[in-house]
Amino acid sequence: MERTWNNKAWFMVLPVLLLVAFSAVIPLMTVVNYSVQDTFGNNQFFWAGTDWFTEILHSDRFWAALGRNLLFSAIILTIEIPLGILIALNMPKKGLGVPVCLVLMSLPLLIPWNVVGTIWQVFGRVDIGLLGFTLKALGFDYNYVNDVFDAWVTLIVMDVWHWTSLVVLLCYAGLVSIPEAYYQAAKIDGASRWAVFRHIQLPKMKRVLLIAFLLRFMDSFMIYTEPFVVTGGGPGNSTTFLSIDLVKMAIGQFDLGPAAAMSIIYFLIILLLSWIFYTVMTSSDDQA
Amino acid sequence: MARINLEHIRHAYGEKPKSEADYALKEVHHEWNDGGAYALLGPSGCGKTTLLNIISGLLQPSEGRILFDGRDVTELSTQQRNIAQVFQFPVIYDTMTVYDNLAFPLRNRHVPEAEVDRRVRETIDMIGLSGWADRKARRLTADQKQKISLGRGLVRNDVNAILFDEPLTVIDPHMKWVLRSQLKKLHRQFGFTMVYVTHDQTEALTFADKVVVMYDGQIVQIGTPAELFERPSHTFVGYFIGSPGMNLLPARIDGSTVSLGTDTITLDYQPKVAAGARTELGIRPEFVRLGREGMHVHVRKVEDIGRQKIVRAEFAGKSIAIVVPEDGEIPAEPRITFDPSAINIYADSWRVGREA
Numbered sequence: 001m002e003r004t005w006n007n008k009a010w011f012m013v014l015p016v017l018l019l020v021a022f023s024a025v026i027p028l029m030t031v032v033n034y035s036v037q038d039t040f041g042n043n044q045f046f047w048a049g050t051d052w053f054t055e056i057l058h059s060d061r062f063w064a065a066l067g068r069n070l071l072f073s074a075i076i077l078t079i080e081i082p083l084g085i086l087i088a089l090n091m092p093k094k095g096l097g098v099p100v101c102l103v104l105m106s107l108p109l110l111i112p113w114n115v116v117g118t119i120w121q122v123f124g125r126v127d128i129g130l131l132g133f134t135l136k137a138l139g140f141d142y143n144y145v146n147d148v149f150d151a152w153v154t155l156i157v158m159d160v161w162h163w164t165s166l167v168v169l170l171c172y173a174g175l176v177s178i179p180e181a182y183y184q185a186a187k188i189d190g191a192s193r194w195a196v197f198r199h200i201q202l203p204k205m206k207r208v209l210l211i212a213f214l215l216r217f218m219d220s221f222m223i224y225t226e227p228f229v230v231t232g233g234g235p236g237n238s239t240t241f242l243s244i245d246l247v248k249m250a251i252g253q254f255d256l257g258p259a260a261a262m263s264i265i266y267f268l269i270i271l272l273l274s275w276i277f278y279t280v281m282t283s284s285d286d287q288a
Numbered sequence: 289m290a291r292i293n294l295e296h297i298r299h300a301y302g303e304k305p306k307s308e309a310d311y312a313l314k315e316v317h318h319e320w321n322d323g324g325a326y327a328l329l330g331p332s333g334c335g336k337t338t339l340l341n342i343i344s345g346l347l348q349p350s351e352g353r354i355l356f357d358g359r360d361v362t363e364l365s366t367q368q369r370n371i372a373q374v375f376q377f378p379v380i381y382d383t384m385t386v387y388d389n390l391a392f393p394l395r396n397r398h399v400p401e402a403e404v405d406r407r408v409r410e411t412i413d414m415i416g417l418s419g420w421a422d423r424k425a426r427r428l429t430a431d432q433k434q435k436i437s438l439g440r441g442l443v444r445n446d447v448n449a450i451l452f453d454e455p456l457t458v459i460d461p462h463m464k465w466v467l468r469s470q471l472k473k474l475h476r477q478f479g480f481t482m483v484y485v486t487h488d489q490t491e492a493l494t495f496a497d498k499v500v501v502m503y504d505g506q507i508v509q510i511g512t513p514a515e516l517f518e519r520p521s522h523t524f525v526g527y528f529i530g531s532p533g534m535n536l537l538p539a540r541i542d543g544s545t546v547s548l549g550t551d552t553i554t555l556d557y558q559p560k561v562a563a564g565a566r567t568e569l570g571i572r573p574e575f576v577r578l579g580r581e582g583m584h585v586h587v588r589k590v591e592d593i594g595r596q597k598i599v600r601a602e603f604a605g606k607s608i609a610i611v612v613p614e615d616g617e618i619p620a621e622p623r624i625t626f627d628p629s630a631i632n633i634y635a636d637s638w639r640v641g642r643e644a
Contacts, residue, residue, distance in 0.1 A: 179377060181379050184346050184366075184373070185373070185375060185379035185437070187365070187366045188344065188366050188371060188372060188373050188441075189393040189396055189440060190393055190396040190397050191392070195396060199384065199392070200381065203382045203383045
């Protein structure tokens with residue numbers, strides 16, 4: 001078949017190209033620019049090469065923060081994905097319960113992130129917070145300001161409260177798209193509840209689960225606002241994630257070069273991990 | 289395989305049915321023979337799928353009992369009834385191979401793996417998918433998927449009946465024919481009780497020994513294809529079966545004399561018609577003779593459909609269809625006569641036989 005070539009088509013993508021350039025490419029390149037130079041203000045720049053990258057990659061502070069990030073993402077994913085599936089499986093499929101559940105599920109997602117942080121910051125305080133006060137009254141030695149474990153538990157519970165809904169909504173969308181005949185056929189084939197889940201519901205939810213998994217991974221890996229509001233990275237550095245460390249370095253210490261190098265490494269890690277997850281999780285699709 | 293008895297089954301989807309109109313399925317009371325091939329035929333919304341789901345146990349009837357070989361199964365679940373069902377859209381387990389799909393119902397019932405293997409291999413040959421055993425089921429075409437749905441029923445050799453809910457809807461026309469004849473062959477070979485829901489009369493008539501015609505939530509006739517064609521017991525059957533359907537003409541009946549407008553016909557029997565009943569004469573287009581004798585008609589148009597012609601005409605103020613052979617002539621002043629043995633008389637839509 002003859003293919004027609006028309007270079008005018010390029011003009012059609014020009015607006016998008018410009019938009020992306022101004023919103024993403026140019027800011028990213030300025031970061032790249034900072035990461036390979038040193039500056040003392042006055043718009044004076046000195047070539048630094050890969051020095052900043054070497055420095056970051058050899059700093060314990062960076063690896064410690066990265067470790068915390070990975071641990072945090074791993075924990076919330078192991079809680080939120082199964083919990084989200086479980087809730088979605090038990091949500092009503094018809095009747096008045098559907099809109100009620102959907103609205104309830106959407107509520108946490110509609111709250112601005114720093115407000116979520118503030119809610120939990122207050123909620124967990126042992127002097128005036130309902131949760132903190134109750135726990136203390138019940139005899140638990142709970143204090144997220146001093147105790148590392150309590151701080152982590154607070155952040156994890158907060159994230160689960162805030163974001164499990166997203167997994168639920170995505171899974172629910174996958175579940176309601178399964179035709180009734182599948183369940184009827186499974187009944188006729190004598191399938192157990194587990195077999196129905198394993199062979200009908202899970203395969204049909206696979207795609208939305210992949211999206212939920214990636215979104216939750218990326219978001220949790222980039223978490224900033226909530227720990228910043230609740231713990232401010234403490235006690236000590238125990239909840240200082242990469243993003244919090246990055247802001248401290250760039251704005252607190254004004255080390256623009258190392259901070260830029262760190263941003264790029266941070267970005268590449270997220271890109272790489274997301275790509276690995278995506279590839280692994282979609283590879284089974286291509287088997288004949 | 290089993291004999292199925294439906295005893296005074298009624299079903300309403302609403303909570304508390306008040307009037308007859310609330311019932312999606314009005315009273316059904318019948319016995320279906322072991323090893324028979326039955327087709328439930330009727331337009332959408334006539335209750336045929338409701339009846340099928342009641343038999344399979346996916347639906348509990350509001351009233352009545354179901355018996356398999358004399359045993360009451362009304363309260364039993366689908367699993368306990370041991371029924372196989374093939375749905376309108378092929379249901380396959382996406383992540384499994386063809387082999388595992390067929391093995392699934394057996395493994396769920398904890399059949400020993402050696403027995404599973406033997407039966408699955410047998411079934412794969414039966415449905416003509418040999419060589420496909422290790423393929424992922426998701427990659428197959430619609431008709432192959434539907435064969436797997438059927439195979440999952442056949443693999444359980446002890447099922448009481450296999451139910452089909454419009455199984456050929458999504459299949460290409462030429463594959464429909466192939467699948468239908470394969471199904472018929474399998475039925476002849478293994479003799480399972482089959483109930484087949486369809487709205488396609490060709491499918492029903494070619495497939496089944498007995499066709500159950502449903503209309504507005506009730507069974508209007510159960511009969512062989514020939515019976516449905518020659519002696520439709522309800523005007524709906526006359527209209528629904530056959531292409532074009534039966535001509536129905538309002539008639540006045542007095543003893544053995546039938547008046548159609550200004551014309552009269554004398555029957556060789558006296559239909560017993562209750563006073564005040566709405567009476568009609570039914571005659572299939574195939575049994576109307578067009579010629580130079582008989583009653584006047586006014587020809588409106590002629591449709592040539594290949595082997596024959598369908599003449600659309602006006603007779604006694606009503607439109608009437610007449611089937612004329614391809615080489616049959618249409619006279620300038622046409623008249624019609626009815627084949628006396630093919631005349632059916634209906635009172636309030638139900639047939640009044642000479643036996644009545």
